[in-house]
Amino acid sequence: MNDNLNNLLAQLHDIAGEGNVFGHGEIDSRYRVDWTAGDVGQPVAVVRPRSTQEVSEVLSLCSRLGQAVVTQGGRTGMVRGGTARRGELIVSTELLNAIEEIDPSAAVMRLQAGVPLQKAQAAAAEAELSLPMDLGARGSATIGGMIATNAGGNRVVRYGMTRDSVLGLEVVLADGSILESLQPFVKNNAGYDLKHLFIGSEGTLGLVTRAVLRLRPPNRSQSVALCGVESLEQATGMLRYMEGCMGGQVTAFEVMWNSFYVAVSKLPGAPCPLPLHYPVYVLIESLGADPSTDVVRFERALSAALDTGALADAVIAGSGREAHDIWRVRDSIGELLARMKAFAPFDVSLPVGEIAAFVGEVSQHLAASVPGRDALFFGHLGDNNLHIVVELESATEAHPVEQLVYGLLRGRLNSVSAEHGIGLLKRDYLSYSRSVPEIELMRRLKGLLDPRNILNPGRIVSLSGTATTEGETYGSWTIV
Numbered sequence: 001m002n003d004n005l006n007n008l009l010a011q012l013h014d015i016a017g018e019g020n021v022f023g024h025g026e027i028d029s030r031y032r033v034d035w036t037a038g039d040v041g042q043p044v045a046v047v048r049p050r051s052t053q054e055v056s057e058v059l060s061l062c063s064r065l066g067q068a069v070v071t072q073g074g075r076t077g078m079v080r081g082g083t084a085r086r087g088e089l090i091v092s093t094e095l096l097n098a099i100e101e102i103d104p105s106a107a108v109m110r111l112q113a114g115v116p117l118q119k120a121q122a123a124a125a126e127a128e129l130s131l132p133m134d135l136g137a138r139g140s141a142t143i144g145g146m147i148a149t150n151a152g153g154n155r156v157v158r159y160g161m162t163r164d165s166v167l168g169l170e171v172v173l174a175d176g177s178i179l180e181s182l183q184p185f186v187k188n189n190a191g192y193d194l195k196h197l198f199i200g201s202e203g204t205l206g207l208v209t210r211a212v213l214r215l216r217p218p219n220r221s222q223s224v225a226l227c228g229v230e231s232l233e234q235a236t237g238m239l240r241y242m243e244g245c246m247g248g249q250v251t252a253f254e255v256m257w258n259s260f261y262v263a264v265s266k267l268p269g270a271p272c273p274l275p276l277h278y279p280v281y282v283l284i285e286s287l288g289a290d291p292s293t294d295v296v297r298f299e300r301a302l303s304a305a306l307d308t309g310a311l312a313d314a315v316i317a318g319s320g321r322e323a324h325d326i327w328r329v330r331d332s333i334g335e336l337l338a339r340m341k342a343f344a345p346f347d348v349s350l351p352v353g354e355i356a357a358f359v360g361e362v363s364q365h366l367a368a369s370v371p372g373r374d375a376l377f378f379g380h381l382g383d384n385n386l387h388i389v390v391e392l393e394s395a396t397e398a399h400p401v402e403q404l405v406y407g408l409l410r411g412r413l414n415s416v417s418a419e420h421g422i423g424l425l426k427r428d429y430l431s432y433s434r435s436v437p438e439i440e441l442m443r444r445l446k447g448l449l450d451p452r453n454i455l456n457p458g459r460i461v462s463l464s465g466t467a468t469t470e471g472e473t474y475g476s477w478t479i480v
């Protein structure tokens with residue numbers, strides 16, 4: 001190891017203590033992997049600060065040294081934003097995992113950024129409230145990671161994106177200064193609402209250390225059904241119909257194309273209660289406050305839809321266990337991904353009325369250019385959000401597949417990232433969805449808040465004159 005690196009590690013030890021700094025050779029493999037590929041990270045070291053103050057000291061040190069850092073939460077991100085490139089220092093939030101306070105009367109929770117989503121959900125439920133943020137990676141994804149990516153997930157149709165659940169934030173800026181803005185208010189128009197700058201900024205503008213989240217009333221009734229429909233148009237009609245019948249209680253409307261359902265059915269112990277031949281499957285969930293009437297209303301609405309032919313088939317969960325099993329169908333995406341050698345993930349937005357045609361075009365072009373590759377289509381239909389996963393033999397096949405899919409998206413009203421963010425994987429396609437002035441303003445904000453470009457450099461946008469391509473060395477250190 002060279003002297004500079006030794007010096008960095010010694011100073012990090014002074015800040016975060018023994019056992020919380022890992023140099024090259026001591027880094028556990030979990031810090032190197034992400035969900036999009038295997039062993040891709042090449043960190044120079046890992047540090048696990050125990051408090052906001054320690055984060056501040058780490059960033060202040062890195063700012064002085066010009067050392068690039070990448071923040072890591074639960075490492076479930078899908079755009080390679082949180083995996084370290086050569087020479088980057090990982091700042092892990094895993095020791096910032098305390099739920100500090102729940103105020104039931106104000107229905108708010110204050111917590112540290114490294115708390116996993118599932119732990120926060122359980123704490124809210126214990127206080128007889130609910131945290132509506134939810135996604136399949138709930139066991140690992142952290143609140144800080146969800147804020148950094150403005151994660152969407154399963155219940156956006158009713159509660160909005162992560163942004164809609166965040167009332168206050170504490171962020172450490174690139175130079176180590178602490179921006180504490182932890183007000184628990186729904187309304188706060190006193191000047192610019194700065195927290196929104198950091199929500200969805202993917203760790204490029206600041207490191208989120210604490211948050212105040214808005215909680216909702218507890219849901220006392222849960223109705224869940226898995227339906228088979230003949231087309232996406234029929235599914236769209238069902239969404240509007242169920243929203244009308246349930247008076248705003250629909251919390252999830254998850255669409256899965258046949259290929260997705262068939263793939264899930266092949267998993268060991270797969271809970272697939274409907275036959276495998278429907279073109280499209282829909283998971284519908286409605287949460288309410290009155291078990292005696294909500295469930296009846298839900299069942300009546302679905303049975304009327306079956307009678308009129310608006311639905312081809314449906315199973316309604318008769319117990320919490322069955323509801324869990326139906327959700328497992330949708331949540332099996334994690335298991336499907338884990339079994340693939342490599343894959344290209346897409347997470348796009350486009351007008352609901354164009355999704356069916358787009359899926360048809362993508363399938364056709366994929367069959368022609370990469371025959372034999374399975375593509376899974378699924379998504380949060382109520383939010384215009386379509387996910388596509390194309391199974392690959394190796395990551396080297398990803399580029400032509402990306403060009404094909406994004407090429408078909410271009411020319412439509414679109415977003416190349418509905419919810420996963422841009423990170424490194426989608427940076428080349430940002431201009432398909434954002435105008436030149438928009439991207440230029442993003443660069444100016446980055447330059448203003450992080451003039452030395454030490455925070456997740458190269459993610460989302462690259463700064464001109466700064467090295468940002470994969471494989472280049474950041475900061476002062478090289479691995480020896």
Ligand SMILES: Cc1cc2nc3c(=O)[nH]c(=O)nc-3n(C[C@H](O)[C@H](O)[C@H](O)COP(=O)(O)OP(=O)(O)OC[C@H]3O[C@@H](n4cnc5c(N)ncnc54)[C@H](O)[C@@H]3O)c2cc1C
Nearest residue numbers: 073074075076077081142144145146148152153203208334
């Ligand atoms: C099975 C599965 C299902 C998923 N479903 C959904 C879904 O439905 N909707 C959805 O939106 N996403 C989904 N995701 C993606 C992922 O779970 C989210 O992006 C999540 O928000 C990432 O949280 P994390 O803690 O794992 O962050 P990481 O992966 O560790 O990091 C993600 C990004 O945030 C930055 N970051 C992390 N913590 C902080 C912090 N404290 N301060 C500043 N920056 C930080 C990182 O540098 C990186 O750029 C899914 C992923 C998987 C594997």
